[in-house]
Amino acid sequence: MDRQNEKALVGEAAATQFVKDGMTIGLGTGSTAYYVIKKMGEMIKAGMTLKGVATSKATEKLAIECGIQLIDINEVEELDLAIDGADEIDANFYATKGGGGALLREKIIANAAKTFIVVADGSKKVQSLGKFPLPIEVVPFGYKQTERAIRKFGCKTEIREKDGEIFVTDNGNYIVDCSFSSIQNPTQLQQDLNNIVGVVENGLFIDMVDVLISIKEHKEISVEYVQN
């Protein structure tokens, strides 16, 4: 199975197996979350009532195209589900996110959800995190100072760019992409990174994933429930 098919399969499985009439859902960002949102659009056309909270402006646009009623995160105390992709996920179900630059809203929305579901094609499962650069959202003021402080944790850093310009997140911040050869202690690292002045949030999602929907050996869907 190719990667695109895997993304479609896990995304559609998340929507059909977990999304129920009347739910309010956190809508992820990226090419796997795309299939969840498309499927939810079909479910609404077939008669379901659903509300969504978007994790990015790109997702907001897609959700509107799919006929999903969007609400503000501040209008609800909690969400029934949040369904999102990941850049990497390890055997402890610790994930990294933010490849699409939406990690801050994604983390706020995942935290607000009763159940956080990650949908991941087979390439996302890793032995240890760190092969994919870890995104960290930082405030623009003094970003080079913040970047230097981040480097002390043993990574190479790059300020993310798009079309030759510094990439600006939906929150008006920058992203520092951090290459660690391998992340040895993700739990400690996430705390250390968030203690750096100028860091808004990092892309480590520790003890947050409740369900992982992925593809086993590039062949079949697997649904794993996590005890947090």
Ligand SMILES: O=C(CO)[C@H](O)[C@H](O)COP(=O)(O)O
């Ligand atoms: O964290 C994210 C966006 O900020 C995405 O979920 C992550 O980058 C995975 O993307 P894709 O589903 O396109 O592979």
